Amino acid sequence: MRQETVENYLKTIYNLSSNNSTVVVNQQLANKLEISPASVTEGLRKLHELKYVVYEKSYGTRLTSAGAKLALSIVRRHRIWETYLAKELGFGWDEVHEIAEELEHIKNDKLINKLSAILGNPMFDPHGDPIPDAKGKIKKSNFIKLSEAKVKGNYSLMGVTDHSAAFLKYLEKHQLIIGANIDIKGIEEFDNTIVLICNKKEVTISAKAAECIIVETV
Amino acid sequence: MRQETVENYLKTIYNLSSNNSTVVVNQQLANKLEISPASVTEGLRKLHELKYVVYEKSYGTRLTSAGAKLALSIVRRHRIWETYLAKELGFGWDEVHEIAEELEHIKNDKLINKLSAILGNPMFDPHGDPIPDAKGKIKKSNFIKLSEAKVKGNYSLMGVTDHSAAFLKYLEKHQLIIGANIDIKGIEEFDNTIVLICNKKEVTISAKAAECIIVETV
């Protein structure tokens, strides 16, 4: 199996299972990888042989420790590149993901560690996602979704879970950037729309958008 | 045909034909690409179909203008990355080629142009190899290796291809620094040792060292 193929599978399995650490099913993978379910079955069988995943047919998949280790290193490369592109090379939030998608496959630890050092070994990328360190350790946070925030609470914007260009542009327009201070003014009861103050301006956020915004209690 | 495969063929054909602009034969390609001659035949047939090369069987290959254009853009990416890795990220010249070999396939003009701008849009990499500009234009250089210099020629030292501390100290000792003026006094026939005048002092350079010194015809 080609290294790039292995990496794309493992990264995707990691991303799908990291939130709730559940088993990943084929259809999710087929969607994310943009290949047919039949191909996913075939791929998982090979990854099982390579001992990167435990795959039981018609049930689901999870990473082995070897698979998780590899996945973490790809996630690290991806997020370090995203951060470097944004902070050192002047790319916008909405542009970095696509380029990092290619750069993440360049396997050279010295390069990634060098970029990380230049950035001051950041623990979070421009989207607020944690960057595993060189050993694969991830900084645990007490981040919550904006949709779980409480009225009159004061929060700091830490990241997003939707990386579409449209969404990122929408956030930028309202100055909802990483580190922005947010005061929850109110939550509409009937549709869970959130009204908040950011940079002294009132912004209304739909329930759907609030699901995609990660904040930290201040 | 996969984009990376196309790029590797075209880059190699370019590198083999750029010096004397002759037609490239299969065996050279097979060697450089580290694949069998049979595979080269197959590959060239496809590249011919794609109109990147003119390929006449049992004769040889040359790039079409479309092929040369693509080749030039890969050479640009490769040399910009090499320069960036060395100058901005602190890699040694012995390390950069291998990494650039992977990075050169990342296709994003904005990225390469950004790196180029940071470096001051260099026209040559420190090997003395020209870097094509964004339009594929190459600045013709009269850089040569000292080992190719002629007796009684007058040259200017432009760079080195060996960056070991020992070598650099050796050069410094003889005041062989960038920009130094060099007059070739003689070349020993039996071992190609070069005797030159630098700063009014006579210096003897071994053939091996002369391979690593880049000079410009004055």
Added chain:
DNA sequence: ATTATCTTTTAGGTATACCAAAATTAATAA
């Protein structure tokens, strides 16, 4: 010019990574 040698091509074959359609298995609803 004819053999010997070297190069290139053809023929036949492998492994990877994908696919659609059919068959199977699991989940859900009646």
Added chain:
DNA sequence: TTATTAATTTTGGTATACCTAAAAGATAAT
């Protein structure tokens, strides 16, 4: 519980990028 629906796997097939071994073509040497 059985029928219906949905997910998964199997089957058979494609294209790419390689390979080896044998055949054909070009080059050089006598």
